[in-house]
Amino acid sequence: MSQLFYDAAPNATRVSPERGPERHYPEKPEAVTLFGTCVVDLFLPEAGLDAIRLLEREGVRVHFPQEQSCCGQPAWTSGYRDEAKAVARAQLDILDRSGLPVVVPSGSCAGMFRHHYRVLFADEPDMLKRVEALAERTFELTEFLLKVCRVQLADRGAPSRIALHTSCSARREMNTHLHARELLQQLEGVERVDHDHESECCGFGGTFSVRMPEVSGAMVKDKTRSLMDSGAVEMVTADGGCLMNINGSLEKQKESFRGRHLASFLWERINGASAGEVA
Amino acid sequence: MSARANILGKLRDSLAGTTPRPDEFDEHLVTKPWRYAPEDRIARLRSLMEAVHTEVHQCRSDSWPELVAALLSERNLTNLLCAPDKEHGRALQAHFEATEQKVELLAYDQPVEAWKDELFWKVEASLTGTLGGIAATGTLVLWPDGHEPRLMSLVPPVHIALLKASEIHDNLYDMMVAQDWAAGLPTNVLLVSGPSKTADIEQVLAYGAHGPRELIVLVLEDA
Amino acid sequence: MSQRIPVTELTPDFRGRAEEALADGQLRNNFRVAMDSLMTKRANAFPDADEREGLRELGNRIKAGALSRLPDLLEQLEQKLTENGVKVHWAETVEEANNLVHGIIEARKGSQVVKGKSMVSEEMEMNDYLAERGIECLESDMGEYIVQLDNEKPSHIIMPAIHKNARQVSKLFHDKLGEPETEDVNQLIRIGRRTLRRKFMEADVGVSGVNFAVAETGTLLLVENEGNGRMSTTAPPVHIAVTGIEKVVPNLRDVVPLVSLLTRSALGQPITTYVNLISGPRKPDELDGPEEVHLVLLDNGRTGAFADAQMRQTLNCIRCGACMNHCPVYTRVGGHTYGEVYPGPIGKIITPHMAGLDKVPDHPSASSLCGACGDVCPVKIPIPELLQRLRQENVKDPEQPQQVKGGGAKYSRTERWIWRGWQMLNTRPALYRSFLWAATRFRVLAPKKAGPWTENHSAPVPARRSLHDLAARHLDQNGGRPS
Numbered sequence: 001m002s003q004l005f006y007d008a009a010p011n012a013t014r015v016s017p018e019r020g021p022e023r024h025y026p027e028k029p030e031a032v033t034l035f036g037t038c039v040v041d042l043f044l045p046e047a048g049l050d051a052i053r054l055l056e057r058e059g060v061r062v063h064f065p066q067e068q069s070c071c072g073q074p075a076w077t078s079g080y081r082d083e084a085k086a087v088a089r090a091q092l093d094i095l096d097r098s099g100l101p102v103v104v105p106s107g108s109c110a111g112m113f114r115h116h117y118r119v120l121f122a123d124e125p126d127m128l129k130r131v132e133a134l135a136e137r138t139f140e141l142t143e144f145l146l147k148v149c150r151v152q153l154a155d156r157g158a159p160s161r162i163a164l165h166t167s168c169s170a171r172r173e174m175n176t177h178l179h180a181r182e183l184l185q186q187l188e189g190v191e192r193v194d195h196d197h198e199s200e201c202c203g204f205g206g207t208f209s210v211r212m213p214e215v216s217g218a219m220v221k222d223k224t225r226s227l228m229d230s231g232a233v234e235m236v237t238a239d240g241g242c243l244m245n246i247n248g249s250l251e252k253q254k255e256s257f258r259g260r261h262l263a264s265f266l267w268e269r270i271n272g273a274s275a276g277e278v279a
Numbered sequence: 280m281s282a283r284a285n286i287l288g289k290l291r292d293s294l295a296g297t298t299p300r301p302d303e304f305d306e307h308l309v310t311k312p313w314r315y316a317p318e319d320r321i322a323r324l325r326s327l328m329e330a331v332h333t334e335v336h337q338c339r340s341d342s343w344p345e346l347v348a349a350l351l352s353e354r355n356l357t358n359l360l361c362a363p364d365k366e367h368g369r370a371l372q373a374h375f376e377a378t379e380q381k382v383e384l385l386a387y388d389q390p391v392e393a394w395k396d397e398l399f400w401k402v403e404a405s406l407t408g409t410l411g412g413i414a415a416t417g418t419l420v421l422w423p424d425g426h427e428p429r430l431m432s433l434v435p436p437v438h439i440a441l442l443k444a445s446e447i448h449d450n451l452y453d454m455m456v457a458q459d460w461a462a463g464l465p466t467n468v469l470l471v472s473g474p475s476k477t478a479d480i481e482q483v484l485a486y487g488a489h490g491p492r493e494l495i496v497l498v499l500e501d502a
Numbered sequence: 503m504s505q506r507i508p509v510t511e512l513t514p515d516f517r518g519r520a521e522e523a524l525a526d527g528q529l530r531n532n533f534r535v536a537m538d539s540l541m542t543k544r545a546n547a548f549p550d551a552d553e554r555e556g557l558r559e560l561g562n563r564i565k566a567g568a569l570s571r572l573p574d575l576l577e578q579l580e581q582k583l584t585e586n587g588v589k590v591h592w593a594e595t596v597e598e599a600n601n602l603v604h605g606i607i608e609a610r611k612g613s614q615v616v617k618g619k620s621m622v623s624e625e626m627e628m629n630d631y632l633a634e635r636g637i638e639c640l641e642s643d644m645g646e647y648i649v650q651l652d653n654e655k656p657s658h659i660i661m662p663a664i665h666k667n668a669r670q671v672s673k674l675f676h677d678k679l680g681e682p683e684t685e686d687v688n689q690l691i692r693i694g695r696r697t698l699r700r701k702f703m704e705a706d707v708g709v710s711g712v713n714f715a716v717a718e719t720g721t722l723l724l725v726e727n728e729g730n731g732r733m734s735t736t737a738p739p740v741h742i743a744v745t746g747i748e749k750v751v752p753n754l755r756d757v758v759p760l761v762s763l764l765t766r767s768a769l770g771q772p773i774t775t776y777v778n779l780i781s782g783p784r785k786p787d788e789l790d791g792p793e794e795v796h797l798v799l800l801d802n803g804r805t806g807a808f809a810d811a812q813m814r815q816t817l818n819c820i821r822c823g824a825c826m827n828h829c830p831v832y833t834r835v836g837g838h839t840y841g842e843v844y845p846g847p848i849g850k851i852i853t854p855h856m857a858g859l860d861k862v863p864d865h866p867s868a869s870s871l872c873g874a875c876g877d878v879c880p881v882k883i884p885i886p887e888l889l890q891r892l893r894q895e896n897v898k899d900p901e902q903p904q905q906v907k908g909g910g911a912k913y914s915r916t917e918r919w920i921w922r923g924w925q926m927l928n929t930r931p932a933l934y935r936s937f938l939w940a941a942t943r944f945r946v947l948a949p950k951k952a953g954p955w956t957e958n959h960s961a962p963v964p965a966r967r968s969l970h971d972l973a974a975r976h977l978d979q980n981g982g983r984p985s
Contacts, residue, residue, distance in 0.1 A: 009297040011811045013570035016562045016882035019555055036969040038928075042941060043962060045969035049976060064973035067931035075921050077871060079893030083925040090929040119887070168872035201830045205870025210954040212868055214521045217958035218834050219870070248959025282801070283592040286747060289805040290573040293814075299571035302752060303563040308556045309758045327772065391737075391790040399703050416773040425787040429736045433729060452758045461754045464719050466785055467736075470777035475729040477691060478769075479645035479663050480671055482536055485691040488644055489698065490729025490776065 025147040029101050031061035032144075035091075035113075037106040038070040039240035040261075047240065047261030051105040051141050054267055058149040062103075067094050071112040076120065078207050085120050092117070092130060101137045103144045105263055107170020107239045108206075110140040115173055140170060141263060142179040142238050155187035156272035163195045163232035165202060165223070165246065165259065167239035176238055180262060184236075187269050195230035197222070204245035220249040228257045235259035306452060313415035313450035320414040320447045321498055327417025331473035332486055334495045343497050344374035347439060350495060351382050351404065358383040360398075360405035360435055362426040367408050367441050387431050398430065404437035411446035413454060413470070419496065420454065421469040429467050438491040440471070443502035516839060516864035523835040529665055533836050536664050540827040543770025544878065561763045562882040564756050565818040572808070575717045575750045576799065582720025586782035588795045599800045600631040603709070603742055606796055607637055610740055612706030616698075618724070618731035619643040620711030621659055621821060622744045622800055624843045625856065628709070639709070640701050642730035644694050651678050657836050659844065660768050660823040665836055698730065708734035708792065712745035713820070714760060715797070718753045721781045722797065725761060725774040732778050741780075741792040747799050748808075748817035760820060763880035767824040803855035806907050812891055813906065816851050818881040825875035825885060831868055840865070847875035851888045858908030859896060866892035938968040 032055060040048040052062045071091060076084035095102055104110040114135045121127040145151045164184065170176035177199075184192050203209060203219025210216075224246060227235050237243050237259055246259050280288070315323055325335045338346050351359060362368040363386050372384055385402060407427045410420040419440050423429040432438050448454035451470075455461070460468075475490030486492055523529060548554035568575055580590045593599035603626075607615065615632060617623060617639055629650065632639040641650040645662035649655065652674050656662030663671070668685045675681040681693050702708075710731055714723040722743050724731050735741045751757065765771045784791035807813045826832040826846025840846070842853045842862060850865040859865075866889050875885040892906065897917065900910030927934055941948075941964040950961045 007298045011293060011295070012297045013294075013300060013566050014811055014815055015300075015566045016559065016884065019559065034973070036973070041969040042938065042964050045965045045967060045972050048969035049972045052973060052976060062977065064970075064977055066935065066970055066974065069928040069931065069934045072928075075924060077890065077893070078921070079866075079890070079895075079897045080918070080921040081894050083921040086925050087928040168870070168874075172873040172877060199874075201870050201872035201874070203830070203870060205872065208867065208870040209958070212517065212520070212831075212864075213954040213957045214517060214524055215831050215834055215868070216870070218524050219830055220958060244962060245959070248955075248962060251960035252956075252958060281592070282594045282598060285594055286592055286799075286801050286805060287573045287576065290576075290747075290808060293805070293809045294570070294573070297570065299574075300563075300567040302567055303560075304753075304755060305556075305560060306755075308553075308560050309762070312550070312553050331775070387789060389789065395703055399699060418773055418777075423788075425789060428789040428791070429732070430790045433732050433736065450758075452755060455755060455758070461718055464721055464754075464779060464781045466780070466782050466788060466791055468779040468781075469732075470773065470779075471775070472773050472777075473775045475727070475775060477644045477728045479643070479648065479661060480687045480690055481532075481667050482539055482661070482664075483668070483687040485688045487695060488691055488728035488730070489642070489695060489702075489733050 023147075026101075028058065028060065028149050031063060031100055032103045033063045033065060033095060033098055033100045035068060035071070035095070035102050035104045035109065036064070037104060037109045037240060039244060040105055043244060044240050044261055047263045048105055050261070050263040050267040051103070054141075054145060054263060055103065055149075058145070058151060060149065063098060063100060065094050065097070071109040072120070073108060073112045073116075074206055076112070076116065077205075081120065088117055088120055092127075092134060095134060096130060101139060102134065103139050103141055105141040105238070105261070106241070107140050107167045107174060107176050108241060110138055111169040111173040113138040140174050140176055140179075140238065142176050142183060143174060146179045146183055151183070151186070153183065153186040153266065153270050155189045155269050157187070157189050157269040159189045159191070160234075161191045161193055161232050162265070163227050163230045163235045164192055165195075165198075165227065165235055165237040165242055167204075167237070167242045168201050170239055171199065180238055183262075183266065190269065193230050193232050195232070196226040202242050202245055204241045206241065209245060220245055221253075224249050224253065224255065224257070227259075228255065236262045236265045238262040309452045310450055315414050315449050320449065321444060321500070323414040324412055324417050324447055325498070328473065328496060331417070331476070333417070333473050334493065335498065336495070337498045337500050339501050340499050343441065343499060344371050345378075346497060347371060347406065348375065348378065348380050348382070350439065354437065356382065356403045356437065358385050358401070358403050360385045360387055360402050360431060362386065362407070363388075364426050365408060367406070371406065387428055391428070391430060398434055402435045404439060405431050405435040406439040406441070407432050409440050409442050409446070411448055411454060412442045413449075413451050414447055415450040416472060418451070418470050418472045421471060422465050423467050423469065424465065429469070432469065432471065433490050436487065436491055437493045437495065439495045439497065442496055442498050444498055444500045445502060516841065516862075516868055519839040519841065520835045520868075523839050528667070529836050530834060532665055532667060533833050536661065537827050537833045540769070544767055544824060544827070547766035547770040547772065557759055557763055558880055558882050560759045561820075561880050562818065564751060564760065565881050568751050569748065569808070569814055569817055572747070572750070575752055576747060579715055579717040579720065579750050582717060583797060584720075586720045588720065588782055588797055591796060591798045593798055594801045596626040596800070596802055599626050599744065599798050599802075600628060602798055603628060603744070604632065604635060604637070606740065606742055606794075607632070607707050610706055612740070613637055614701070614705045615639040615707045615709055616642050616701050616705035616734050616738065617646075618708070618710040618726070618734040619646055620709065620744055621843065622711055622746055623709060624656070625800070625802055626744065628744075640698070642698050642701065642734055644691065644728060644730075647694060647698065648674065655838065657838055657845070658823060658826065659821055665838075702730075702733040702737045705734075705738040707740040707742060708736075708738040709742050709744065710735050712743050712749055712797070713764065714757050715745060715750045716754050716757065717750055719781060721754065721779050723757055723761070724778045724780070725765060725776070726778070727775040729776060732776055735778065735780060736791055739792055740794045740796070741783075742796045742798065744798045744800060747801055747804050748819075764820050764822050767878065767880040768822040803857075803907065807852065807855040810905055813851075813855070813888065815883050816848075816855070816888060818883050819848055819852070820881055822880055824878040824880065828874040828878050830870070830872060830874070847885045847889075848883075851883075851885060851892065854892060854906055854908060859892065859906050860908035860911035863896060863911040866896055935970060938970055942966055942968050942971070
């Protein structure tokens with residue numbers, strides 16, 4: 001979001017934001033707040049629980065404020081700014097109560113906190129300080145494990161070959177694909193294979209999948225085909241929305257291939273459950 | 280109110296209360312990645328040109344006319360459009376006369392209207408000088424004038440260009456600044472970087488769409 | 503056989519057209535292959551990420567600087583061009599622009615026009631306007647020529663005939679020009695070259711677009727690979743250049759990074775075959791070149807975009823096409839689905855200003871906001887951000903003052919109430935937790951058909967326990983205090 005104005009006039013011509021420096025990661029904190037995200041909450045709660053377990057394993061205490069709900073993204077991307085803002089404000093209040101670092105098991109929601117809240121609250125200068133503070137202390141799960149906790153994962157699962165799908169916001173806003181790759185690389189028995197058009201969108205895009213089902217359907221079909229053709233036995237992803245989209249399509253296509261949340265995959269690998277055989 | 284006044288008025292209204300941004304131009308961004316050691320310039324230029332099907336020959340000031348004769352003969356070309364009032368035109372004419380070349384030397388010495396049919400359908404090749412070259416992009420710079428008009432390097436299917444090694448610049452910015460182009464440009468400035476081409480059908484490359492099918496560059500290493 | 507879509511027969515809505523395009527396997531394959539190729543070419547042209555990002559930033563700053571003083575720059579451009587002997591004309595609407603162009607042609611009693619590539623002339627529908635007045639206006643860019651011959655609109659701004667394969671072109675040339683059929687692309691190009699050569703020679707007027715207009719020197723800059731642009735702007739006695747008001751840059755040096763960004767982003771080329779800088783008509787001591795050169799500056803909604811500081815950024819566009827090359831939606835539905843002059847991501851953000859958002863109400867939602875376009879835009883237009891903004895404008899109450907032409911077309915009281923409901927649910931923790939409880943406890947009642955979602959997915963079923971539940975239990979067990 002561009003805030004670089006040569007002059008402060010609201011109608012001044014805008015420029016793109018300066019390329020920021022690499023993110024500087026703090027020392028591992030004692031405690032964090034987990035923001036579960038509404039998709040994980042209702043459809044993939046085990047993944048959220050696995051995220052909590054992974055964090056606790058690193059000696060980080062996890063708070064889960066029961067008042068949390070949704071980051072506001074669905075209304076925001078549908079053009080309902082006021083409604084999105086009201087929900088965002090509520091989350092901001094909840095997260096500011098403890099002021100703890102926030103860990104999010106979903107790239108798009110983390111992106112909402114880190115990048116889009118400041119757009120949402122652009123017309124409320126008093127809120128911006130709080131919004132910036134939240135952005136500063138929000139981490140996507142993969143990023144937090146790798147860069148803040150500096151995890152060392154020991155693989156106790158059977159050899160397996162997986163494909164990694166990264167949500168567009170996670171990829172573009174937070175380089176999650178790189179963090180996830182690094183984490184997966186720590187697992188000795190896991191071979192990660194590239195899939196065709198890996199960086200292409202899976203077609204979810206939140207409400208896009210219901211507003212433009214024809215195009216979205218074509219996109220997810222291509223993505224599932226590409227994942228299945230990659231030679232992997234399963235897919236892992238750090239984003240709940242993409243996971244719902246891809247698994248939902250696979251089920252409808254009556255394919256046996258499935259995806260899993262990265263948190264669940266990691267938790268299982270380091271605890272020794274056999275993760276499936278190399279195809 | 281005229282369209283002009285309306286448009287400018289709307290734009291000014293939209294900018295009310297703002298100040299213009301200063302001109303930001305970090306010239307390093309267009310020069311630093313595009314600088315070469317002098318001994319590498321020709322190689323760089325050549326490799327980029329050959330990548331797009333330009334035929335490049337390195338030769339000397341005394342050998343190029345003979346090379347031109349050979350190039351024309353190879354292609355069974357019977358005429359060549361060339362400027363008799365330019366130094367290179369005179370040199371070529373002298374050589375052709377001395378060696379009794381069969382190739383007819385034509386001059387672009389009348390307005391195009393007077394001989395359009397001949398120019399478009401009869402002229403088989405042309406030879407022009409250049410203002411210089413650009414190593415970064417494999418480009419020739421032409422400033423057409425009354426002796427070597429604009430269509431000369433466009434219409435004939437084969438275009439031969441003489442490029443002096445000493446006039447090859449690293450990049451376009453350096454050349455523009457060194458020659459102070461901003462102080463005044465001629466009617467037409469041409470940057471030519473290969474023979475004409477198109478990939479409009481299935482992205483398959485085909486040469487000779489509307490401009491010359493062949494571009495031949497003679498780099499005069501001692502000039 | 504790919505569907506040929508004549509200009510008058512487009513299905514009226516985006517989704518309908520998208521569905522047709524998706525069903526056309528040939529078209530989909532053509533586009534997939536072509537877009538993959540263009541993406542690879544661009545990536546290869548920018549091997550150094552630092553160099554690329556530095557240049558993109560410079561491009562963005564140059565355009566922003568130019569826009570921040572656009573009216574002054576336009577006046578300077580006009581002054582310099584006039585000093586150089588070029589006649590400058592202004593047009594607010596496409597009708598005015600067409601009128602001006604027609605007037606210039608009429609004054610010369612012209613009947614044949616040859617045209618280099620110009621998207622602005624597509625906005626004007628110039629060919630049709632002139633044809634109705636007995637003036638032949640022939641496209642000379644190979645791709646545009648093919649598309650015109652088949653009475654279609656271009657499907658991509660850089661590669662207009664990308665939806666056609668060689669066999670289709672061969673048949674077209676056979677049917678319309680009487681040429682023997684051949685799938686040899688070189689032969690097909692030779693046919694085009696021959697046919698158009700005579701036209702270049704005989705045309706009364708040549709029309710072109712402008713890639714960049716330089717205020718400092720009064721210069722029009724054009725890039726091309728074929729040579730038809732040079733032909734159209736040199737051979738005929740009159741040259742008319744048409745362009746949008748946003749194409750002016752302050753200084754000659756500005757074209758250096760901008761041309762580099764354009765050619766590398768569009769086609770992965772370090773430079774195009776020809777870069778053509780025109781600073782005036784034929785001088786007394788010159789033997790060719792047009793006697794008259796005109797520039798028509800067109801508004802057509804650009805001042806509307808300009809009025810809003812956020813939307814003003816759409817005017818950064820240098821028409822490279824990289825955004826559509828990288829767009830997963832565009833790849834799948836090709837160019838005609840968008841229905842208007844400019845397709846793809848850039849089309850979605852500029853068409854509302856030209857035609858009105860109410861004419862293209864589906865445009866802002868025809869995106870998953872994946873962000874690929876914003877990543878590759880050489881002048882860093884924040885396309886996803888602008889699509890978001892247009893979504894907001896789309897659902898505004900049409901009774902309220904609009905900031906974008908045609909806003910409020912998708913206003914729906916029902917939808918507003920749904921989102922209000924969503925807001926209430928998500929701002930009242932007790933209500934939200936009740937909803938979670940009900941959804942998980944009554945999960946067997948989850949509907950098998952859930953609207954458009956179940957067209958492509960199995961019906962989603964809530965988990966047995968929400969994360970709220972699982973977390974509360976886990977953290978209680980482990981002594982953590984849920985706050």
